[in-house]
Amino acid sequence: MDMHIGIIGGSGIYEIDGLDGARWHRVDSPWGTPSDQVLTGRLGGMKMSFLPRHGRGHVHAPSDVPYRANIDALKRLGVTDVISVSACGSFRENMAPGDFVIVDQFIDRTFARAKSFFGSGCVAHVGFAHPTCARLSTACAKAARAAGVTVHEGGTYLAMEGPQFSTLAESRLYRDQWGADVIGMTNMPEAKLAREAEICYASVAMVTDYDCWHPDHDEVDVAQVIATLTGNGDKAKRMVAGLPDLLGVNRESCPHGCDRALDMAIMTAPDKRDPALLAKLNAVARRVL
Ligand SMILES: CSC[C@H]1O[C@H](OP(=O)(O)O)[C@H](O)[C@@H]1O
Numbered sequence: 001m002d003m004h005i006g007i008i009g010g011s012g013i014y015e016i017d018g019l020d021g022a023r024w025h026r027v028d029s030p031w032g033t034p035s036d037q038v039l040t041g042r043l044g045g046m047k048m049s050f051l052p053r054h055g056r057g058h059v060h061a062p063s064d065v066p067y068r069a070n071i072d073a074l075k076r077l078g079v080t081d082v083i084s085v086s087a088c089g090s091f092r093e094n095m096a097p098g099d100f101v102i103v104d105q106f107i108d109r110t111f112a113r114a115k116s117f118f119g120s121g122c123v124a125h126v127g128f129a130h131p132t133c134a135r136l137s138t139a140c141a142k143a144a145r146a147a148g149v150t151v152h153e154g155g156t157y158l159a160m161e162g163p164q165f166s167t168l169a170e171s172r173l174y175r176d177q178w179g180a181d182v183i184g185m186t187n188m189p190e191a192k193l194a195r196e197a198e199i200c201y202a203s204v205a206m207v208t209d210y211d212c213w214h215p216d217h218d219e220v221d222v223a224q225v226i227a228t229l230t231g232n233g234d235k236a237k238r239m240v241a242g243l244p245d246l247l248g249v250n251r252e253s254c255p256h257g258c259d260r261a262l263d264m265a266i267m268t269a270p271d272k273r274d275p276a277l278l279a280k281l282n283a284v285a286r287r288v289l
């Protein structure tokens with residue numbers, strides 16, 4: 001099978017350069033309209049598709065990003081592995097603005113988003129103890145280091161609803177009591193949906209600020225995030241350029257089982273399944289339905 005990387009670009013990343021045969025095109029999804037068209041092409045011979053999470057011009061707020069349509073659209077294009085590139089605040093002194101954290105755990109504090117492709121008519125429960133793909137994450141860490149970035153391998157990302165930033169009490173709670181390392185507004189439910197769609201998922205969180213807990217730094221605001229993002233965006237593009245050599249164009253099945261997540265997940269008896277929901281699942285769950 002061909003490796004096909006999907007990059008979901010967060011705040012400050014609305015395109016990527018250097019794709020051979022690059023073309024923006026519309027992908028229709030039964031789950032709604034994706035955030036934007038998808039830029040497809042090849043990098044070092046490897047298939048790559050890029051989707052700006054907030055749309056070009058940053059039009060979608062974190063609560064309104066069409067997460068299901070985005071993952072479904074990438075699945076329909078044949079994407080096997082998604083790399084999420086996001087801005088985040090840091091709860092750790094040593095995870096400084098400009099550094100990349102390769103996230104391996106999440107705490108989901110979002111509450112106003114559709115979080116599953118499944119539901120009444122086709123109930124499924126996928127395993128999510130290890131929400132990111134170690135194979136893909138390791139490649140991202142190597143590529144980022146080779147691009148000269150300071151990389152922290154492993155970290156817990158707290159996903160908040162937003163769009164307001166956290167209060168000081170929340171920031172201290174997440175950092176001191178809950179052990180979160182970074183905070184952002186978008187990786188949930190994206191990571192959950194990628195797992196349901198049997199797509200490997202890695203999260204590259206680019207630190208832009210110290211949120212509001214740090215006594216020696218100003219509390220986060222958009223100006224601070226944008227100032228750091230300008231440098232981070234270039235680093236992310238250099239990281240992406242290193243991926244084809246590390247991952248190769250031919251894809252072995254995932255050693256961690258991300259691409260077989262639905263094997264034991266669907267509970268609803270075949271004769272009780274809702275045909276309308278099954279029709280919408282025709283890309284995400286195509287392998288098992
Ligand atoms: C511009 S600051 C807050 C905004 O930035 C992050 O976006 P993304 O995760 O897509 O890079 C954060 O989650 C918020 O949506």
Ligand SMILES: Nc1ncnc2[nH]cnc12
Binds near residue numbers: 087184211
């Ligand atoms: N401090 C912060 N909180 C939430 N999302 C962010 N994105 C970038 N910085 C952030």
